[in-house]
Amino acid sequence: MREVALRLMVNGERIARTVEARRTLADFLRDDLSLTGTHLGCEHGVCGACTVLLNGDAVRSCLMFAAQADGAEVTTIEGLSEPAGGLTPIQAAFQAEHGLQCGYCTPGFVVSAHAFLAEHPNPSDEEIREAMSGNLCRCTGYQGIIAAVKRAANNGSSS
Amino acid sequence: MTAGRFMGQAVARSEDPRLLAGRGRYIADVVVPSTSDAAFLRSEVARGRIVSLDVEAARSAPGVRAVYTAADLNPLVHETAVAGLPEGPFPPKYCLAENDVRFVGDPIAIVIAENRYLAEDAVELIDIDIEPQEPVLDVDAARMAMA
Numbered sequence: 001m002r003e004v005a006l007r008l009m010v011n012g013e014r015i016a017r018t019v020e021a022r023r024t025l026a027d028f029l030r031d032d033l034s035l036t037g038t039h040l041g042c043e044h045g046v047c048g049a050c051t052v053l054l055n056g057d058a059v060r061s062c063l064m065f066a067a068q069a070d071g072a073e074v075t076t077i078e079g080l081s082e083p084a085g086g087l088t089p090i091q092a093a094f095q096a097e098h099g100l101q102c103g104y105c106t107p108g109f110v111v112s113a114h115a116f117l118a119e120h121p122n123p124s125d126e127e128i129r130e131a132m133s134g135n136l137c138r139c140t141g142y143q144g145i146i147a148a149v150k151r152a153a154n155n156g157s158s159s
Numbered sequence: 160m161t162a163g164r165f166m167g168q169a170v171a172r173s174e175d176p177r178l179l180a181g182r183g184r185y186i187a188d189v190v191v192p193s194t195s196d197a198a199f200l201r202s203e204v205a206r207g208r209i210v211s212l213d214v215e216a217a218r219s220a221p222g223v224r225a226v227y228t229a230a231d232l233n234p235l236v237h238e239t240a241v242a243g244l245p246e247g248p249f250p251p252k253y254c255l256a257e258n259d260v261r262f263v264g265d266p267i268a269i270v271i272a273e274n275r276y277l278a279e280d281a282v283e284l285i286d287i288d289i290e291p292q293e294p295v296l297d298v299d300a301a302r303m304a305m306a
Contacts, residue, residue: 035181037181040187087180095175
């Protein structure tokens with residue numbers, strides 16, 4: 001199987017690895033870098049659980065090859081969290097609004113919310129719904145999630 | 160009644176901080192040495208007859224540890240039943256599709272391999288011939304003798 005050399009930044013850290021050409025970015029992050037906060041739900045780009053930031057844009061890491069991230073800057077949920085364990089404003093808003101239950105889809109939602117609020121600091125409800133429509137949750141329902149993104153926006157937390 | 164720890168006030172969930180930070184630990188996050196991955200061959204039609212199934216090429220594919228079909232597993236697996244429900248005219252349920260497939264996604268064979276990529280490769284080597292049939296879509300159709 002063909003292998004390719006890969007250099008990229010992941011959560012601010014320089015990474016140089018050799019990967020199989022067909023290895024997905026999601027598997028590379030989870031299995032090779034042990035960043036298991038990025039989750040695989042549907043594995044074909046529908047559920048959004050694998051969402052990460054690629055040069056600041058929200059992308060689905062199950063639909064990309066790791067090799068396509070060569071030279072890029074990747075940020076995962078781990079990179080959007082406080083190392084000491086506290087909650088960022090977006091995460092705190094999710095907890096306050098009951099925007100999660102089992103938590104499996106949650107990193108994808110939090111990453112999507114980061115990318116969205118960075119571009120839309122004062123979103124309308126309609127814009128929030130549209131922006132979050134690429135992530136699926138099967139336990140909470142979406143009201144708490146929409147309210148969490150709204151609360152984060154109202155608190156001025158685009159980061 | 161007095162207000163206790165859980166009554167009369169909002170209680171913050173203690174698991175939220177780790178789940179929100181990607182520090183949950185789901186089953187796929189647990190690393191166990193030499194764990195195998197599985198990939199399934201599934202029906203692409205809603206109903207059909209399995210005319211032939213040949214998994215020999217998959218069995219000898221790189222990294223494959225086992226390939227199971229109905230012939231291997233079904234005799235070992237007890238038929239499932241829903242406890243508390245009376246005996247009904249339910250069709251027998253099989254571990255893996257045997258003779259026919261009954262819905263899109265009906266599992267037909269399981270490949271166990273060193274990793275998911277090799278398991279998926281081997282699934283593609285399975286030679287299967289299914290003769291599509293008219294699916295049974297509602298209760299009335301299911302009650303017909305020919306269904």
